[in-house]
Amino acid sequence: MTSKERILAAINHKEADRVPMWESFWGSTIARWRSEGLPENADLVSYFGLDPQCVTGVDWTLQFRPETIEETDEYIISRTNNGVMQKSFKGHDSTPFWWDFTVTDRNSWEEHKQRFAWNGSRVDARAAKSTWEANRDKFHVYMPACLGFEKFKYVMGTEGVLIAMAADPAWAGEMFMSTATLAIEGLEYLLGHGFEFDAAFITEDMGYKGRAFFSPGAYREMIMPCQKLFCDFCRARGIKVMLHTCGMNMELVPLFIEAGFDVLNPLEVKAGMDIFELKKEYGDVLALWGGIDVRAIAHDAPAVLEKEVREKVTMASKGGGYIFASDHSIPDNVSLEKYQYMLELARECGSFGSGKDAD
Numbered sequence: 001m002t003s004k005e006r007i008l009a010a011i012n013h014k015e016a017d018r019v020p021m022w023e024s025f026w027g028s029t030i031a032r033w034r035s036e037g038l039p040e041n042a043d044l045v046s047y048f049g050l051d052p053q054c055v056t057g058v059d060w061t062l063q064f065r066p067e068t069i070e071e072t073d074e075y076i077i078s079r080t081n082n083g084v085m086q087k088s089f090k091g092h093d094s095t096p097f098w099w100d101f102t103v104t105d106r107n108s109w110e111e112h113k114q115r116f117a118w119n120g121s122r123v124d125a126r127a128a129k130s131t132w133e134a135n136r137d138k139f140h141v142y143m144p145a146c147l148g149f150e151k152f153k154y155v156m157g158t159e160g161v162l163i164a165m166a167a168d169p170a171w172a173g174e175m176f177m178s179t180a181t182l183a184i185e186g187l188e189y190l191l192g193h194g195f196e197f198d199a200a201f202i203t204e205d206m207g208y209k210g211r212a213f214f215s216p217g218a219y220r221e222m223i224m225p226c227q228k229l230f231c232d233f234c235r236a237r238g239i240k241v242m243l244h245t246c247g248m249n250m251e252l253v254p255l256f257i258e259a260g261f262d263v264l265n266p267l268e269v270k271a272g273m274d275i276f277e278l279k280k281e282y283g284d285v286l287a288l289w290g291g292i293d294v295r296a297i298a299h300d301a302p303a304v305l306e307k308e309v310r311e312k313v314t315m316a317s318k319g320g321g322y323i324f325a326s327d328h329s330i331p332d333n334v335s336l337e338k339y340q341y342m343l344e345l346a347r348e349c350g351s352f353g354s355g356k357d358a359d
Contacts, residue, residue: 003051004139007323008198011240011262011287014320019313019350020051021343022289024329026093036336048343054135056195058186059122060145060179062102062115062155082154083112093332103156106171112155116178118185125193132195140197142190142239144183147202147230148176148223149213158213165214165222173222180226184233191237199240199263200230207247209271216251224259231260242289246328248272257286267291268327279316288316289323297326297342298333305342313349324350 001009001017009016025044034040038047045052061081070077075089083102103109132140145151152161152175165172187200204227206212206219214223231241242263243256248271249264256264267273267290275291296308316322324346330339 002137003053004137004198007051007053007139010320010323011199012320013284013287015317015352016320017352018347019317019322019324021049021324021346022053023048023050023325026329026332028091028093028332029330029334032332033336033339038336048340049347051139052135053139053141054132055141055143055201056123056128056132056190056197057143057145058190060151060182062112063121064102064115080154084155098154098157101156101160103152103175104160106168109171109175113175113178116182118182118189120189122186123190125190128190129193129195139199140195141242142187142195142197142200144179144186144200144202146204147179147183148204148226149206150204151179152176153205162213165218169218169222173225176223176226177229180229183230187233187239197239199242200234201242201244202227202230203244205244205246206252207245207249207268207271209248211248211272212252213247216255219252219255224255227261228259235260246271250274250277253278253282253286257282261286263287263289263323265289265323266325266327266329269293270295270327273327275312275316279321283316283319283321287321287323290325290327291316292324292326292342294326294328294331294334297338298331302341305338306345309342309345310349313346317350317352322350 003020006016006018007020010020030038044050062083064079064081064083066081067079068076069079073090075087077085077087080086084098085100086096086098088096102112149161156164234241240262241260242265243261244265246266246268250273253264264286267275267278267288269291270293273291275288278288291312293308296304299305313324
């Protein structure tokens, strides 16, 4: 069975030969693993036997020209392509510090909203098509990045967008809808250039520890319309839609399903996401991707990792509908040996014996 067949089977709630396996890694994790024997130029997907995908992304920024303001041995201060001031610390895989935001009120939104329009410079269609053609056998993903709430974290800050939602829902809804329009026009552009996609993948962090950033009512009123519009567009063309949202989102999951999402990631355990409840309540309509607690992966006692993987993979993979991964990404307190052992456990617990590996 090919990786593409394996992934499609999982998304369509069918058992394959084994669960598909995807993962993301901190840069500092890769640096550690190289000191532990990972070959310098190793392709991580091939090296670890993960399931590859071919991703075609588009530029979803406001397309300002980036500018470095100050650089030291410790940090870089710059003006981003969203027009926002940013301080990034060197050698740290952490969220930058942002200030001096581009959109602060309705007037600044009116001034800059034309920057959300689609144009051909947002993707090099010729280069992307060459990559797409060279990877025809892989699972193909369209990635317009953020769609709704999270996009505006990068242009007005988390506090700014939440205040806008509370003070002026109509304005917030208008801003969020602009991201759906951009994503749809980008997809139309690529389809018109002969691309074919198995799925679209959006990142939209809507939760933090213990709860979502907003109520289900606020999501339904302001965010869900733009996400449903995009999901409907994709579904009409046979394209599945995958949602990445960090943090606690349990109370929003029924609305994610209503909006039309097919896959939910990363199921962040420390924030409160419960893969057992998700599988029980929604496993017939929503494929799950992730949910393996990175704290268990890094734990000194092998039994902790074994319990985490065996219980969750055995349960979540039953009947299909599960893609194996951590509940966020692999941090640098996980050794190369520990990660490889986790993959062995996952293959053991997530194998069905109904197919034959072809990749």
